[in-house]
Amino acid sequence: MTLSALGWNDSFAQHFQPYSDSDFSPARVARAHKHACEVFLGAELVPAVCTGRMLHDTATRAALPAVGDWVVVRLRSGERRADIHAVLPRRTQFSRRAAGPLAEEQVIAANLDTVLLLTALDGNYNLRRIERYLTLARDSGAQPVVVLNKTDLHPDPAAAEAETVAIAAGAPVVALSASHGDGLDRLAPWLTPGSTLALLGSSGVGKSTLINRLLGADQQSTTALSTAVNKGRHTTTRRELFVTPGGALVIDTPGMRELQFWDPPAEAVGDTFADISALAAQCRFHDCRHATEPGCAVLAALNEGTLGEDRWQSFLKLQREQAYAARQADPHLARANRDAWKKIHRGVRARMRLESGE
Ligand SMILES: Nc1nc2c(ncn2[C@@H]2O[C@H](COP(=O)(O)OP(=O)(O)OP(=O)(O)O)[C@@H](O)[C@H]2O)c(=O)[nH]1
Ligand SMILES: [Mg+2]
Ligand SMILES: [Zn+2]
Known part of the structure; x- marks a missing residue:
C-alpha cells in the first residue's frame, strides 16, 4: 500500500523531512493502547512502542500516539517490531x-x-x-x-x-x-x-x-x-x-457514555446554533443578554415560536459548558487543579495514617 493510499500528503511529508535522511519511516497508527500501538508500515501491520526518550519528552497524554496519527518509526533490526520516535503534527x-x-x-x-x-x-x-x-x-x-x-x-x-x-x-x-x-x-x-x-x-x-x-x-x-x-x-x-x-x-470507536467538551472555542457553539447567532446580531443592544432587554430579537423569536424553547435551552446549556471547559483547559488553572488534587490526596493519606495509628 502506498503512503498516499494511507492518507499521506505533502504537509506530512514536510514535517517528516528532518527524519528522512536516516532509517526512519512514516507509519500510520491503526490501533493505540497506552504506550504500545499497531501501525501500518505500508500494507503490513507492525507492533510498535514509544521510545523512553519520547515518553520522557511528552508533556501530556494528548501528545501520545492516537489512532489515525502519523508517527516516525524505526524497525528493530531483524524484527517485525518498530520503535516510535515522534508523532507528526496533526492535521485535525x-x-x-x-x-x-x-x-x-x-x-x-x-x-x-x-x-x-x-x-x-x-x-x-x-x-x-x-x-x-x-x-x-x-x-x-x-x-x-x-x-x-x-x-x-x-x-x-x-x-x-x-x-x-x-x-x-x-x-x-x-x-x-x-x-x-x-x-x-x-x-x-x-x-x-x-x-x-x-x-x-x-x-x-x-x-x-x-x-x-x-x-x-x-x-x-x-x-x-x-x-x-x-x-x-x-x-x-x-x-x-x-x-x-x-x-x-x-x-x-467504542460507544461513548459521556462526551464532555475538551476546549471548544466559543465559535463552535455559535456555529452549531447559527440561527440563534443571527438573531442575537439583530438585538437592539450589542451586549444583549436576551433576558429582559427591550428590542431583543431572541426573546421576540421565542415569543413568536420561530425559535423553540428546547433549542434555546440547549444553546444556553452548551454555552455554559463551553465556558466551563475553557476555564478548565486553561494551563494555569489545570495546574492549580492538579495541585489541589495532590493536596486532597495528601490530606487523605495523612488522615489514614492517623486513623491507623502509624
Ligand atoms: N434494525 C436495525 N438494527 C441495526 C441496524 N444497524 C445496526 N443494528 C443493530 O444494532 C445492534 C448494535 O449494533 P452495533 O453495530 O454493535 O453497535 P455499535 O455502535 O458498534 O455499538 P458499540 O460497539 O457497543 O459502541 C446490533 O444488534 C445491530 O444488528 C439497522 O440499520 N437496523
Ligand atoms: Mg461497535
Ligand atoms: Zn437579545
Missing part, C-alpha cells in the same frame, strides 16, 4: 475531556477528513445530543456528517431527516439502515480513496454494523441491544482503523 483531531476528575484532553482520533456522528432512529434519537456532537465535531477541523441509522425502525425516516437538517446548521444529514443496506450509497462523497473517517456515537447505534458493511465483511463484532434498557452493550472496546475495498480509511 477529535478530542473530548477524559473521563475522571482531572481536566485532561483525550484525543479520540487524529487526521480525520470526516466524522460520522451516528444516532439511531430508536430510543437513542435525540436532537439535543446531535447538537452536542456537532459542537464537539466543529472544533475537530474535520467535516461533520450526521448519520441517522436504523431507518427500518422508524415510521417516517424522511421526517426525522428533515427535522435533523433543521438543527444541523448546514452539516449534511444522511438517514440509512446499516443492517439492511438502504441509503449507504449516500455516504459515497466522503468515502473517497485515502480519506479518513471516524464513526462516533453511543453504544448500540450501529457503528460496527456500518463498518462491516463498508468493509464488505464481518470484521467487527456487533451485539443486539439489551432488551431491558434498550441500550448498547459496549461491544467495541478499542479504536481501530480499517481500509475499505474502495480505499477509504474508516475508524471504529
Whole structure:
C-alpha cells in the first residue's frame, strides 16, 4: 500500500523531512493502547512502542500516539517490531475531556477528513445530543456528517431527516439502515480513496454494523441491544482503523457514555446554533443578554415560536459548558487543579495514617 493510499500528503511529508535522511519511516497508527500501538508500515501491520526518550519528552497524554496519527518509526533490526520516535503534527483531531476528575484532553482520533456522528432512529434519537456532537465535531477541523441509522425502525425516516437538517446548521444529514443496506450509497462523497473517517456515537447505534458493511465483511463484532434498557452493550472496546475495498480509511470507536467538551472555542457553539447567532446580531443592544432587554430579537423569536424553547435551552446549556471547559483547559488553572488534587490526596493519606495509628 502506498503512503498516499494511507492518507499521506505533502504537509506530512514536510514535517517528516528532518527524519528522512536516516532509517526512519512514516507509519500510520491503526490501533493505540497506552504506550504500545499497531501501525501500518505500508500494507503490513507492525507492533510498535514509544521510545523512553519520547515518553520522557511528552508533556501530556494528548501528545501520545492516537489512532489515525502519523508517527516516525524505526524497525528493530531483524524484527517485525518498530520503535516510535515522534508523532507528526496533526492535521485535525477529535478530542473530548477524559473521563475522571482531572481536566485532561483525550484525543479520540487524529487526521480525520470526516466524522460520522451516528444516532439511531430508536430510543437513542435525540436532537439535543446531535447538537452536542456537532459542537464537539466543529472544533475537530474535520467535516461533520450526521448519520441517522436504523431507518427500518422508524415510521417516517424522511421526517426525522428533515427535522435533523433543521438543527444541523448546514452539516449534511444522511438517514440509512446499516443492517439492511438502504441509503449507504449516500455516504459515497466522503468515502473517497485515502480519506479518513471516524464513526462516533453511543453504544448500540450501529457503528460496527456500518463498518462491516463498508468493509464488505464481518470484521467487527456487533451485539443486539439489551432488551431491558434498550441500550448498547459496549461491544467495541478499542479504536481501530480499517481500509475499505474502495480505499477509504474508516475508524471504529467504542460507544461513548459521556462526551464532555475538551476546549471548544466559543465559535463552535455559535456555529452549531447559527440561527440563534443571527438573531442575537439583530438585538437592539450589542451586549444583549436576551433576558429582559427591550428590542431583543431572541426573546421576540421565542415569543413568536420561530425559535423553540428546547433549542434555546440547549444553546444556553452548551454555552455554559463551553465556558466551563475553557476555564478548565486553561494551563494555569489545570495546574492549580492538579495541585489541589495532590493536596486532597495528601490530606487523605495523612488522615489514614492517623486513623491507623502509624
Ligand atoms: N434494525 C436495525 N438494527 C441495526 C441496524 N444497524 C445496526 N443494528 C443493530 O444494532 C445492534 C448494535 O449494533 P452495533 O453495530 O454493535 O453497535 P455499535 O455502535 O458498534 O455499538 P458499540 O460497539 O457497543 O459502541 C446490533 O444488534 C445491530 O444488528 C439497522 O440499520 N437496523
Ligand atoms: Mg461497535
Ligand atoms: Zn437579545
